[in-house]
Amino acid sequence: MNSIISAFSKGIEKSGIDRKKISMPSDVPFNPDVVKALGVDYFQIPRGRAIAFGTGLKLGNPSLKVVPVAGDLMTLGGNHFVHGARRNMELLIICVNSFVYKKIAGKPIPSTQSAFSPYSTFEEPFNFPHLGNSCGAIYTARWTALHTEELADSVAEALHKHGLSVIEVLAPGPNYYTDIDSIELELLKFYHENSTIKNNEDPKNVAIVPDEKIIVGKFTDKERPTFIDSYNVQHSKILGDKFTPHGGKNG
Amino acid sequence: MKASPTDVLTGIYYIDGDVAAGYGALAAGCKLVAGYPITPSTEAFEAMCRMGPQVGTVFIQMEDEFGSISAVLGAVWSGVKSMTITSGPGYSLMMESIGFGAMLETPFVLLNIQRGGPSTGVPTKTGQADMMQSRWGSHGDYELIAISPDSPQEMFDYTIKAFNLAEKYRCPVMIMSDECVGHMTEKVVIPEADKIEIEPRRFYKGPPEKYLPFSPDPDLVPKIAKAGDGLGLYITGRVHDERGYPVKNEEFKAKYVRRLVDKIRLNKDKIIELKEESTDDADVVVVSYGISSRVAVKGVEIARQKGIKVGALRLVTVWPFPDEKIIDLAKKVKAFVVPEINYGQIVFDVARCCHGQANVVLIPHGGAGVHNPLDISDAIESAAKEDKKIEGVVEFKTRLEKIVFERGLKFKE
Numbered sequence: 257m258n259s260i261i262s263a264f265s266k267g268i269e270k271s272g273i274d275r276k277k278i279s280m281p282s283d284v285p286f287n288p289d290v291v292k293a294l295g296v297d298y299f300q301i302p303r304g305r306a307i308a309f310g311t312g313l314k315l316g317n318p319s320l321k322v323v324p325v326a327g328d329l330m331t332l333g334g335n336h337f338v339h340g341a342r343r344n345m346e347l348l349i350i351c352v353n354s355f356v357y358k359k360i361a362g363k364p365i366p367s368t369q370s371a372f373s374p375y376s377t378f379e380e381p382f383n384f385p386h387l388g389n390s391c392g393a394i395y396t397a398r399w400t401a402l403h404t405e406e407l408a409d410s411v412a413e414a415l416h417k418h419g420l421s422v423i424e425v426l427a428p429g430p431n432y433y434t435d436i437d438s439i440e441l442e443l444l445k446f447y448h449e450n451s452t453i454k455n456n457e458d459p460k461n462v463a464i465v466p467d468e469k470i471i472v473g474k475f476t477d478k479e480r481p482t483f484i485d486s487y488n489v490q491h492s493k494i495l496g497d498k499f500t501p502h503g504g505k506n507g
Numbered sequence: 508m509k510a511s512p513t514d515v516l517t518g519i520y521y522i523d524g525d526v527a528a529g530y531g532a533l534a535a536g537c538k539l540v541a542g543y544p545i546t547p548s549t550e551a552f553e554a555m556c557r558m559g560p561q562v563g564t565v566f567i568q569m570e571d572e573f574g575s576i577s578a579v580l581g582a583v584w585s586g587v588k589s590m591t592i593t594s595g596p597g598y599s600l601m602m603e604s605i606g607f608g609a610m611l612e613t614p615f616v617l618l619n620i621q622r623g624g625p626s627t628g629v630p631t632k633t634g635q636a637d638m639m640q641s642r643w644g645s646h647g648d649y650e651l652i653a654i655s656p657d658s659p660q661e662m663f664d665y666t667i668k669a670f671n672l673a674e675k676y677r678c679p680v681m682i683m684s685d686e687c688v689g690h691m692t693e694k695v696v697i698p699e700a701d702k703i704e705i706e707p708r709r710f711y712k713g714p715p716e717k718y719l720p721f722s723p724d725p726d727l728v729p730k731i732a733k734a735g736d737g738l739g740l741y742i743t744g745r746v747h748d749e750r751g752y753p754v755k756n757e758e759f760k761a762k763y764v765r766r767l768v769d770k771i772r773l774n775k776d777k778i779i780e781l782k783e784e785s786t787d788d789a790d791v792v793v794v795s796y797g798i799s800s801r802v803a804v805k806g807v808e809i810a811r812q813k814g815i816k817v818g819a820l821r822l823v824t825v826w827p828f829p830d831e832k833i834i835d836l837a838k839k840v841k842a843f844v845v846p847e848i849n850y851g852q853i854v855f856d857v858a859r860c861c862h863g864q865a866n867v868v869l870i871p872h873g874g875a876g877v878h879n880p881l882d883i884s885d886a887i888e889s890a891a892k893e894d895k896k897i898e899g900v901v902e903f904k905t906r907l908e909k910i911v912f913e914r915g916l917k918f919k920e
Contacts, residue, residue, distance in 0.1 A: 276737035281581065288741050288752045297734040299584065300743035301577070302607050308574035312581025312589065313734055315539050315565050320585060320735050336577075339570035483567075491560045498561045 260352065260427050261286075263404040265294055267411025273321055281309040282325035283333070284352060296323075304332025307340045310347050318484055318503025321415055323348045330382045337422075341391035343483040344419040348411070351384060351424045383463040388422040389476045395421035396459055396476040400447040403472060410474060419482050426470065510534050510667075510703035514562050520695045524662040524688040527695045528592075528618050529554030531666030533562055534703055537616070538587035540566045541578035546630045547686040548594045548620035555592075572600035576617070580604060583613050584742065586733030588670055588708075590616035594686075595624050598637055599644075605679055606645025607744045609767065612721070612729060614673035614708070616666070618682045620689040621797075623874035633686035634874035635797055636849035641681045642826050648764050650771035652778055653681040653826040655796040659693045665823070671706035672778060676770060677728050683825060685848070687798040687877060711738070721763070722749040727770035775827045782821040783832075789818030790841045791890045794833075794857055796822040798877055799846045806846070806883025813884070815891045825853065833860035842866035842890035844903075846878045851900060858900050866893060870903045879906055 268275055275295035280286075283303045291298040301309045306324035314322045326333055329351045340347060385396040395417045399407040407425060414421035426447065447470070454462075455473040462471040481489070488501040515534045522530075529551045532540065540555045542548075556566045569575040575591045582589035593601060598619050608615055621637050623629030641653045652672050656665040662684060669680040711718050711730040718738045723729045729749075732738045745753035746760050754760075771778065786792055791810075795803040800821045810817045820836070822829065833843070833856075842865050845854040854869040861867055868890050872878050886903040910916070 277735050279585075279734040285743075285745075285753075288750070291741050292739060295739065297738070297740040298742065299581075299734075299740070300745065301580075302603055302744060305573060305577040305604065308569065308577035309581040311567070311569070311574070312539065312541065312578035312583075313585045314581075315541075315567060315578070316582035316585025316587040316589070317733070317735055335570045336574050339574070487565070495560060500563055502563075502565050 259401045259404050260407065260425050261290055261294070263407040264350065264411055266404070266408035267415065268294075270408060270412035271415040273415050277319065278321045278323060279310070279313050280323050280325055281306045281313065284325050284327040303327075304329070304334075305336065307333055307336035307347060307349060311336075311340060311345050314346055315484070321348070322346070323350060325350045325352065327352055330384070330387075337388070338391050341388055341393040341420045341422075344392055344394065344480055345483045346418055347420050348414045348417070349420065349422040351422060353384070353424055353426050381464065383459070384422065384424040385462050385475045386459040388420075389459040392420070392480065393422050393476060394419035394478050394480055395474075396423075397474040398424040398426070398462065398472045400451055400470070400472060401425065401427040402444050402447040402451070403453075406453070406472075418485075419480055508705045508707045510700040510705045511536060512700040515697060515700040515703060516558065516562075517697050517699050520697065521692060522659060522695050523550060523690050523692045524656070524659040524684060525550035525620060525690065526554040527659040527662040528666045528682065528684070528689075530558065530695075530697060531663040532590050532616065532618075532670070533558060533564055534663070534697065534700075535667045535670035536588050536705060537590050537670065538564050539579070539582040539589040540564060540591065541569050541575045541582070541589070542566075542592045543569055543572050543575050543597060545594045545597045547622055547689050548592045548618065550689070551592045551618055551620065572597040573604065576601045576604040576608070579615050580608050580611070580613050583615050584734050586735075588614075588674075590618060590670075592618040592620070594620045595622045595628055595630070595637070596626070598640065602640075602644040605651070606647055606649060608679045609645070609649035609651055610647075610744050611742055612677040612731070612767070613679070614677050614731070616669045616673055616680050616682065618666070619684065621683065621685040629875040631686070632875035633798060633848060633877065635685055635799065635847050636852065636874060638683060638825060638847070638849070638852045641683055648768055650768050651679045651681060651826060652676065652771065652824065653683045654780075654823055655683045655825050656823075657688055657797055657800050657821070659688070659691060659695045662688065663695050663697060667703060667705070671704070674706040674708050675728070676774065676778070677709065677731060678771060681826075683797065685798050715739075719749040720751045721747060723766060723770070726774060727766055771827055778824060778827060779829050780823040781829055781832060782823060784819045786818030786820060786836060786840075788816055789839075790816045791844055791887050792818045792820050792836055792840050793844045793846070793883065793887065794820045794822065794853070795846055796825055796853065799848060802878045802880055803846055803883055805880035806878070806887065809880060809884035810887040813888060815887055817887050817891070822853070828856050828860075830860050833857055834862070837861040837864040840865050842868060842893065844868045844870065844883065844886045844890055846870040846872070846883050846886075848872045848874050848877065851902075854900055863896065863898065866890060866897050866901060868901045868903050870905060872905070872907070876907075882906055
């Protein structure tokens with residue numbers, strides 16, 4: 257996680273956006289010191305509700321940059337993700353895919369096939385970038401904890417996008433392991449040997465499949481009106497002068 | 508602080524309770540309504556969708572009730588007033604985040620137009636069976652405020668009051684209305700903005716480095732901040748210290764959760780609103796809330812015509828419960844009669860406060876309808892005649908129950 261957080265911080269730096277304007281609703285618990293170092297506003301919210309909470313933050317104050325960090329994204333938060341992408345709510349979703357539910361040893365999860373469950377898993381996993389792309393996300397990317405430079409660039413780029421962006425980050429969940437250092441190193445080595453960068457690859461081809469190389473890169477980068485844009489256009493059309501557009505240009 | 512003239516739709520209307528509540532929320536300065544439509548609360552959401560964009564209130568139909576309440580909490584932390592509207596099954600889904608909101612001391616309003624339950628129940632008809640859920644629905648210890656209006660005018664007035672209470676005590680406020688009041692159409696007078704008192708948010712205004720989001724004022728309520736102000740907020744649903752940082756030890760838990768509960772309990776006198784009538788020399792007091800209090804008026808009138816000394820106590824604020832009032836009355840009266848559209852919820856709190864000093868009679872109703880006023884007057888009459896003390900809650904056999912269970916009821920073939 258540490259490498260992701262520093263990459264995220266670097267990304268904010270590169271984007272030139274004021275850290276004070278960044279809000280981070282997250283169902284992943286962050287250490288207060290880490291949040292302090294990041295200089296953002298942090299909300300640890302119930303599992304899966306980061307995107308919905310972020311939607312409220314953004315609608316309440318469109319000048320905020322809202323970055324939901326999601327662990328239970330495709331389980332409890334699945335519907336929020338699908339609809340957030342459909343309405344193109346301006347959010348940058350960082351989805352941390354650690355292959356396991358943190359602290360809950362061996363539960364198969366919907367995001368990968370190679371879960372560390374006693375008998376592995378037999379369920380078909382989601383392909384996040386493909387799902388996000390097909391639901392209407394305007395920016396999708398996937399990086400691993402090894403690709404910190406690329407991740408920072410993606411964060412910087414996505415923070416300036418108007419609409420829903422999703423960056424999937426493959427990262428070890430260190431709390432699960434007893435020997436953090438060795439497993440981090442082991443997994444980083446695994447990512448190094450088993451990943452390949454393919455920018456602009458069609459997201460439908462980037463599913464994580466056992467025994468095949470993990471495809472990382474930026475897959476989607478397009479433009480489409482955000483929820484607030486469409487809200488303003490529709491109401492201005494019907495209500496005319498009676499309607500004051502919400503959020504001005506920041507929406 | 509006075510309401511903003513742009514938010515108040517001043518005028519005389521002939522509207523239902525749902526719409527009146529929606530207009531009340533706008534007048535209170537609600538700037539985001541997130542909801543998922545559900546009968547019989549839909550008209551309130553519709554009213555806000557229709558009028559909201561004209562007064563600068565954003566509405567969003569979320570994907571589900573989890574999303575609705577989460578968006579409301581997010582909006583509050585972005586600095587605006589916000590509410591959600593729901594009923595029955597939607598209310599059950601929101602329980603997780605109601606506790607979360609209480610834990611974060613987030614001021615928001617939830618309008619629950621109760622319908623017949625359990626489960627899908629009778630979606631289009633009334634019920635009052637979510638009262639205990641509103642108090643105990645989310646896990647863990649917390650306190651919140653619930654109010655129960657009984658007319659469209661009150662739906663307007665008490666929605667504003669709900670927002671004011673939420674801001675004052677930094678807690679969730681439930682408006683526990685019901686289908687009858689929600690769909691009842693009556694005259695509603697919306698006054699000029701300068702006649703409406705609005706509680707401003709207790710924003711922190713000191714130096715950023717000194718801000719402690721959960722350090723309480725003398726009334727036990729802390730100052731709130733909003734995202735984007737550079738205060739470096741760390742807000743979590745975990746038990747936390749004054750900084751908001753998670754703590755695990757039992758001392759902090761005792762300190763923090765105790766305050767969460769005490770800020771409502773110790774401010775009870777300022778929060779609770781009751782409407783009391785002729786209780787001074789009463790033999791029997793009818794305790795009611797919401798639509799049941801409207802029906803009880805007729806029941807009380809019939810009983811008085813028979814010469815019975817009967818008083819009425821209406822719980823406008825249901826939670827926190829007015830323990831002291833009931834304890835006080837129990838010393839003077841023979842019995843309490845509690846009509847409610849459920850099989851016993853508030854009646855048990857009345858009994859708890861009686862300490863066996865007065866009899867307690869429940870007039871139950873399964874929902875999908877309201878009480879027959881004759882049942883209420885009969886229950887008053889028999890309670891007034893009863894000379895011996897009866898332990899526990901006595902259930903009055905209503906006309907409806909007699910028809911159903913004594914004569915039998917068959918489904919139509």
